[in-house]
Amino acid sequence: MGVLSDKQIRERVKIVPFEPAQKRPGRISFGVSSYGYDVRVGTRFKVFTPTPRSGDIAVVDPKRFSDDMMVEVDVADRPADKQYVIIPPNSFALCETVEYLEIPRDVLAICVGKSTYARCGLIVNVTPLEPEWKGKVTLEISNTTPLPARVYANEGVAQLVFLEASAVCEISYADKGGKYQDQGGLTLPKVD
Numbered sequence: 001m002g003v004l005s006d007k008q009i010r011e012r013v014k015i016v017p018f019e020p021a022q023k024r025p026g027r028i029s030f031g032v033s034s035y036g037y038d039v040r041v042g043t044r045f046k047v048f049t050p051t052p053r054s055g056d057i058a059v060v061d062p063k064r065f066s067d068d069m070m071v072e073v074d075v076a077d078r079p080a081d082k083q084y085v086i087i088p089p090n091s092f093a094l095c096e097t098v099e100y101l102e103i104p105r106d107v108l109a110i111c112v113g114k115s116t117y118a119r120c121g122l123i124v125n126v127t128p129l130e131p132e133w134k135g136k137v138t139l140e141i142s143n144t145t146p147l148p149a150r151v152y153a154n155e156g157v158a159q160l161v162f163l164e165a166s167a168v169c170e171i172s173y174a175d176k177g178g179k180y181q182d183q184g185g186l187t188l189p190k191v192d
Helices: 006-012
Strands: 014-016 031-033 036-048 070-074 084-087 092-102 107-113 122-125 134-143 149-152 156-164
Touching: 006 031, 006 156, 036 084, 036 134, 036 149, 084 092, 084 134, 107 122, 134 156
Parallel strands: none
Antiparallel strands: 014 092, 031 036, 036 070, 036 092, 036 156, 084 149, 092 134, 107 156, 122 134
């Protein structure tokens, strides 16, 4: 098993739009790197806001996840310098990548947060992108601090590392009809 290089990522992984590696003054970097690809966060967010309904205590339940616990924010119509979302203290937001990806059958992608956000107490969580998964990635960004935190749209938020298998899998994500296959963007939890 090996890690794909920048050249291999360009040749083997479909990423649209694909951005070359370059410095972007005043912005959090994105695009291909030596052994990974830094994805950008899009303009749509769902921010977790635990608001009890009629005296009930809100409970996060992955089998019965309620969109009522989220406030949707789309910053696309704001001026460029105002395209960000504020994540409340000890809360999180779901968002989507700008990039659409198609993972090859012999590759698994792992997502890790970028150091700029990690050093501010913001953690990015994504499950592995399995062989032949495709779509826009739904990201979860947790604010672990006791203060509100800002996340900038259209800038780098996480890095994908592509691991090439020593043998092609027998059953890919596409073969088993994975429930998050072909997601067009921000997708809430689903139960089979």
